[in-house]
Amino acid sequence: MLDIKNLHAGIDGKEILKGLTLRVGMGEVHAIMGPNGSGKSTLANVLAGRPKYNATSGTVTYLGKDLLALPAEERAREGVFLAMQYPVEIPGVNNIYFLKAALNSVRKHQGLEELDAMEFLQLAREKMKLVEMDETFMNRSVNEGFSGGEKKRNEIFQMAVLDPKLAILDETDSGLDIDALRIVAEGVNALRSEQHSVLVITHYQRLLRYLVPDFVHVLADGRIVKSGGKELAEELEQKGYEWIEDEVLAAR
Amino acid sequence: MTSTIEQIASQEYKYGFVTDIESDQAPPGLNEDIIRLISAKKNEPEWMLDFRLRALRHWTTMKEPTWANVKYGPIDYQSICYYSAPKQKKKLNSLDEVDPELRATFAKLGISLEEQKRLSGVAVDAVFDSVSVATTFRSELAKVGVIFCSFSDAVQKHPDLIRKYLGSVVPYTDNFFATLNAAVFTDGSFCYIPKGVRCPMELSTYFRINSAGTGQFERTLIVADEGATVSYLEGCTAPMRDENQLHAAVVELVALDNASIKYSTVQNWYPGDKEGRGGIYNFVTKRGKAFANAKLSWTQVETGSAITWKYPSCILQGDNSVGEFYSVALTNHYQQADTGTKMIHLGKNTRSTIISKGISAGFGQQTYRGEVKIMKSAEGARNYSQCDSLLLGDKCGAHTFPYIEVRNSSAQMEHEASTSKIGEDQLFYCQQRGISAEDAVSMIVNGFCREVFKELPMEFAVEATKLLGVSLEGSVG
Numbered sequence: 001m002l003d004i005k006n007l008h009a010g011i012d013g014k015e016i017l018k019g020l021t022l023r024v025g026m027g028e029v030h031a032i033m034g035p036n037g038s039g040k041s042t043l044a045n046v047l048a049g050r051p052k053y054n055a056t057s058g059t060v061t062y063l064g065k066d067l068l069a070l071p072a073e074e075r076a077r078e079g080v081f082l083a084m085q086y087p088v089e090i091p092g093v094n095n096i097y098f099l100k101a102a103l104n105s106v107r108k109h110q111g112l113e114e115l116d117a118m119e120f121l122q123l124a125r126e127k128m129k130l131v132e133m134d135e136t137f138m139n140r141s142v143n144e145g146f147s148g149g150e151k152k153r154n155e156i157f158q159m160a161v162l163d164p165k166l167a168i169l170d171e172t173d174s175g176l177d178i179d180a181l182r183i184v185a186e187g188v189n190a191l192r193s194e195q196h197s198v199l200v201i202t203h204y205q206r207l208l209r210y211l212v213p214d215f216v217h218v219l220a221d222g223r224i225v226k227s228g229g230k231e232l233a234e235e236l237e238q239k240g241y242e243w244i245e246d247e248v249l250a251a252r
Numbered sequence: 253m254t255s256t257i258e259q260i261a262s263q264e265y266k267y268g269f270v271t272d273i274e275s276d277q278a279p280p281g282l283n284e285d286i287i288r289l290i291s292a293k294k295n296e297p298e299w300m301l302d303f304r305l306r307a308l309r310h311w312t313t314m315k316e317p318t319w320a321n322v323k324y325g326p327i328d329y330q331s332i333c334y335y336s337a338p339k340q341k342k343k344l345n346s347l348d349e350v351d352p353e354l355r356a357t358f359a360k361l362g363i364s365l366e367e368q369k370r371l372s373g374v375a376v377d378a379v380f381d382s383v384s385v386a387t388t389f390r391s392e393l394a395k396v397g398v399i400f401c402s403f404s405d406a407v408q409k410h411p412d413l414i415r416k417y418l419g420s421v422v423p424y425t426d427n428f429f430a431t432l433n434a435a436v437f438t439d440g441s442f443c444y445i446p447k448g449v450r451c452p453m454e455l456s457t458y459f460r461i462n463s464a465g466t467g468q469f470e471r472t473l474i475v476a477d478e479g480a481t482v483s484y485l486e487g488c489t490a491p492m493r494d495e496n497q498l499h500a501a502v503v504e505l506v507a508l509d510n511a512s513i514k515y516s517t518v519q520n521w522y523p524g525d526k527e528g529r530g531g532i533y534n535f536v537t538k539r540g541k542a543f544a545n546a547k548l549s550w551t552q553v554e555t556g557s558a559i560t561w562k563y564p565s566c567i568l569q570g571d572n573s574v575g576e577f578y579s580v581a582l583t584n585h586y587q588q589a590d591t592g593t594k595m596i597h598l599g600k601n602t603r604s605t606i607i608s609k610g611i612s613a614g615f616g617q618q619t620y621r622g623e624v625k626i627m628k629s630a631e632g633a634r635n636y637s638q639c640d641s642l643l644l645g646d647k648c649g650a651h652t653f654p655y656i657e658v659r660n661s662s663a664q665m666e667h668e669a670s671t672s673k674i675g676e677d678q679l680f681y682c683q684q685r686g687i688s689a690e691d692a693v694s695m696i697v698n699g700f701c702r703e704v705f706k707e708l709p710m711e712f713a714v715e716a717t718k719l720l721g722v723s724l725e726g727s728v729g
């Protein structure tokens with residue numbers, strides 16, 4: 001599904017990812033953990049094609065395509081979804097209208113018929129139930145005045161509607177109460193299948209208890225420095241990152 | 253018999269110029285002879301000519317204003333032709349003969365084929381002929397006593413109404429451009445709604461019969477008699493080109509006791525090319541007067557013109573009268589706009605609302621100029637003003653000049669202002685969901701304008717939304 005090889009990338013001329021390599025197979029769920037400022041959001045943004053981030057070398061292959069060559073909207077239409085660490089407010093733009101425009105541009109690209117208002121509303125209602133979101137959110141402006149947790153839930157709602165092939169969740173669990181956490185996990189689990197892969201960026205083991213990852217990676221100083229199974233997350237929670245840094249230093 | 257000969261003789265003396273009186277066009281220049289020619293061509297009564305002459309004499313003492321925040325080369329008022337007979341547009345046989353670029357824009361705006369034909373002067377089928385539609389509408393209006401006709405017709409057929417109200421809101425001495433208009437205006441619209449009548453349909457210049465080209469110096473007068481209600485639409489979203497660069501229109505609204513006038517404009521004059529060459533200069537004076545318990549509401553969407561100078565205003569003379577101003581102005585490429593409103597509170601408990609949304613892209617420059625005046629007599633007056641600017645890119649500009657003058661301490665004033673940019677983060681958020689940058693910008697801009705668009709009549713609002721999208725093309729990337 002996704003094959004990242006020796007990726008170097010940064011922002012404003014500052015290199016942040018320093019030779020990152022990662023493979024995500026079809027249907028797999030990978031968790032990425034790592035200290036603040038290690039480059040997790042940078043990786044997410046580079047994969048999603050945010051223009052202010054530049055990849056300087058290395059390759060990213062997604063479903064056989066050169067991902068880095070595509071503009072952001074093309075990547076989205078090809079099934080890459082990023083649930084953002086800080087979802088953006090768009091005043092005056094109706095939440096449901098926005099999502100309908102998004103879904104239809106994705107469907108159009110994939111050669112599917114665009115949904116009309118009725119069909120879309122039906123789908124949206126169904127997915128809102130899944131994420132236990134109140135229908136009043138439909139008619140509000142995109143994220144405007146939403147609480148931190150509501151914004152995150154809206155991201156999961158959008159993900160559920162857009163049904164992406166590769167979902168990247170950047171700290172979607174931060175700032176969520178226990179119920180919301182479960183909902184996010186259920187949202188991801190509902191997506192989980194042979195055809196869908198998920199990359200979860202998180203600081204906490206608690207999300208990974210609901211959402212059992214196939215692999216856990218530690219990102220430090222722009223590289224994946226350790227990979228393992230779900231036990232690695234537990235170990236990190238107990239011991240912190242220092243021991244890994246020591247290990248890495250020792251290995252050099 | 254003798255008297256007619258005498259008349260002709262004296263007329264010729266009076267005109268005293270060499271041009272053939274039958275010619276379709278006056279020589280360039282502005283003087284009393286030209287004014288007399290215009291008036292004679294239109295077969296106007298003496299009082300109308302008088303009005304024009306007084307205006308001209310006053311105009312010659314005036315200086316072109318320079319306070320507006322717009323820049324343009326000097327206009328040579330003596331090189332303009334102030335009269336030419338309404339020309340029949342050259343009829344085309346089919347839409348294939350229309351400029352393909354114009355057709356592409358029509359298509360983007362979703363303008364129907366029949367409408368496209370009408371706008372570009374293609375002969376239309378009798379069934380769809382706008383004149384026949386207009387006739388049907390006219391008879392419906394006549395049933396309730398609404399008068400809706402060209403200004404010239406009104407001068408002939410309803411002289412009492414014109415004499416009573418012409419210049420009653422915008423006096424001929426008002427300002428340089430309004431005074432020029434008073435002297436040389438060629439035509440426009442007149443509308444009268446009788447006492448207690450709710451006009452049964454939206455009136456639009458589109459359906460005005462005899463609409464022989466809007467002209468450079470247009471004059472509109474709308475009078476809503478006591479308790480009457482009317483909604484009036486001006487302009488259309490289709491791009492309008494005109495060989496005349498300078499446009500100076502005057503619009504006067506009179507809302508008598510308990511009357512209500514809603515005036516909506518979508519203005520899409522040619523803004524010039526991408527370098528800003530050749531666009532229309534639009535210097536407009538629009539003002540309404542509201543008597544007791546009356547309501548005036550201006551809604552405008554301005555996307556065209558190279559230069560726009562326009563301040564639809566309300567004189568809230570009667571007690572409890574209400575004035576509203578909702579505006580969206582967009583400047584792209586090298587367009588400049590200096591717009592805003594004036595709310596003059598005279599009556600007790602008068603209320604006014606100002607919502608202004610300015611969008612600048614490219615090298616566009618935009619100025620909001622709002623004046624709220626609470627006079628001594630305006631006990632308990634209230635004003636709410638909100639002006640927001642949205643910038644696309646960093647070569648454009650937005651400027652805000654609110655003037656507030658309060659002479660009655662019981663007034664309640666509220667003012668809010670904001671300037672924002674379409675953020676990289678907002679654009680990326682949309683793109684990440686599969687929405688193209690252009691669609692994202694137009695979505696965000698439309699969201700920004702929502703409070704104003706919801707004041708527009710439904711059909712107009714839909715068109716305005718599309719219009720913004722088209723006007724913003726090429727502003728991202």
Ligand SMILES: Nc1ncnc2c1ncn2[C@@H]1O[C@H](COP(=O)(O)OP(=O)(O)OP(=O)(O)O)[C@@H](O)[C@H]1O
Binds near residue numbers: 042
């Ligand atoms: N515009 C910028 N110029 C220079 N450095 C930047 C810029 N933007 C981000 N950085 C730096 O890049 C580094 C990586 O940031 P990133 O957001 O990827 O970290 P993260 O792993 O997601 O951290 P967190 O866990 O706190 O979310 C940080 O040190 C940050 O300060």
Ligand SMILES: [Mg+2]
Binds near residue numbers: 170
């Ligand atoms: Mg981060």
